[in-house]
Ligand SMILES: Nc1ncnc2c1ncn2[C@@H]1O[C@H](COP(=O)(O)OP(=O)(O)OP(=O)(O)O)[C@@H](O)[C@H]1O
């Protein structure tokens with residue numbers, strides 16, 4: 001898909017070449033005002049794989065994630081340089097339609113943030129917005145399909161008219177995932193999606209992520225090593241705004257090349 | 271805690287002293303009256319109670335100065351001197367008494383103090399008492415006002431029938447006080463003045479709601495923080511301009527402008543028109559809508575906005591479909607508060623909309639409002655128990671209930687909104 005770039009995006013020589021490169025970031029610097037949050041990050045993300053971003057708090061994981069769907073544009077003080085291509089298309093090209101870009105990249109946030117609308121309207125929000133579905137029955141199918149994918153349908157199929165905010169935390173988070181799926185994105189970005197959830201809800205979401213990766217490319221930020229190990233195929237370790245190491249999850253956890261990575265994944269960080 | 275000890279002494283001596291002063295001031299007039307009456311010459315007392323009361327009251331106002339007592343020429347020089355001396359001793363005695371009480375209490379409080387004494391907790395108790403008294407004063411005043419409104423309204427309805435007031439369409443209270451006609455009431459149909467209020471309020475809301483709301487949306491969603499910090503206070507200045515200034519702006523600029531525009535279009539417009547008053551009032555009310563709406567829209571959690579943007583919504587779609595609905599209860603509250611402000615506004619209407627109680631929906635004609643009628647009913651000399659005067663209380667009571675209902679509605683909606691995000 002992207003030709004001849006594989007060598008450039010192997011900061012640590014850990015790039016697995018079995019899969020197609022979907023997102024290709026090169027030399028990304030991010031500043032909040034004068035303060036630099038990311039230093040020359042180059043990272044490739046494969047199609048239909050789960051890539052997890054790990055690292056201590058404040059190291060720039062969320063910042064990096066938000067670069068991928070240009071949510072950093074919302075923050076006035078934030079400026080980005082470098083090159084991020086998705087499917088070979090530079091997403092920071094001034095001619096790109098940011099709204100269209102975001103409709104191709106779903107995002108799930110740390111805290112569940114359902115709109116204060118009914119469950120149905122929450123899921124139907126995106127499809128309605130993009131005018132893809134106008135037929136009522138079709139919309140119903142879409143909502144049902146999205147909720148089924150998010151593993152929520154059986155639990156709340158009788159509660160579609162209740163406000164989304166009345167669900168439990170774990171249900172709310174899955175509702176947000178359903179909401180993101182409903183716009184048929186290629187990529188789903190998740191920023192600590194389980195940090196507000198209990199172990200059972202977390203297990204459900206992890207299961208869901210595992211299923212979703214057959215259709216979607218997923219990038220997930222997590223503070224839990226176990227979670228990264230369980231759900232992701234590749235792992236990237238960030239530290240103080242630098243990408244320290246990236247590679248197959250197994251390698252990162254079993255035999256990291258970098259000392260800092262090793263210290264972090266074995267819990268000796270700090 | 272030495273400062274708490276000090277505070278305790280001050281509070282426990284000054285507080286009773288202040289209470290003593292208040293009691294004293296309320297009986298001061300009576301004591302003076304007694305002293306003065308004892309000095310009045312018999313010849314005056316024989317003239318009758320009215321004469322006595324009159325002399326007492328003017329003497330009371332001049333008692334502070336011997337010269338002015340003499341210049342009244344009611345008392346002989348001797349008794350004037352004696353009165354003044356009495357007054358002087360009474361004053362001095364009172365002052366000494368106050369100082370004594372205060373010192374004594376301070377002494378008692380001081381004696382109570384020792385290292386063990388928990389001045390901090392005692393100060394707390396005293397302060398709690400003070401705050402309680404102040405809040406009671408506020409509450410009692412409110413109840414007093416409401417009660418007097420109700421009381422006078424009941425008197426009004428003993429003279430004018432209830433249904434005439436509420437459903438009558440003719441308002442001309444002036445005839446009621448014509449000489450020789452006392453008791454035969456004028457026309458007290460309140461419908462025209464309530465429709466006038468409604469008309470002007472509606473016009474002003476037509477101005478204030480869109481302008482206020484759009485500026486709130488701009489300020490809370492589009493403006494950069496720097497712009498917002500300058501814009502918001504400037505907008506709020508609108509609420510701080512005295513209404514009389516708006517009034518002459520409405521009467522001298524807007525009114526004539528509307529009239530000349532109307533005439534060039536072939537319409538008959540009076541200089542005083544509901545439109546002029548409503549327009550200017552609408553401008554005055556903009557900050558009531560914008561400021562609160564801005565606050566509630568800013569309070570909509572960032573995460574909702576981000577959630578919508580991340581789904582590929584544009585900014586205006588996000589505002590329309592997520593932020594605005596989420597903030598709607600708060601915005602409704604803001605609008606209700608603005609309405610009750612518009613209903614209560616008087617000065618602009620007096621100056622720009624006139625006094626004629628026309629029953630009309632035509633914004634180009636002169637109308638009047640409830641508050642304006644209350645003012646005109648009470649201005650000038652009249653007996654306190656004529657229906658004309660009492661009508662003001664009835665109008666006031668109705669107005670009170672309307673704004674009260676609006677405010678409660680506003681409060682309830684705003685509160686509902688708060689619960690949703692906390
Ligand atoms: N809106 C912002 N304005 C200014 N600085 C910011 C902003 N957001 C993040 N930063 C700074 O950028 C750096 C990286 O932040 P980021 O949120 O990406 O960290 P993170 O790795 O996601 O941390 P955590 O694990 O705690 O979520 C931090 O030093 C943070 O203080």
Ligand SMILES: [Mg+2]
Pocket residue numbers: 061062063191
């Ligand atoms: Mg983060």
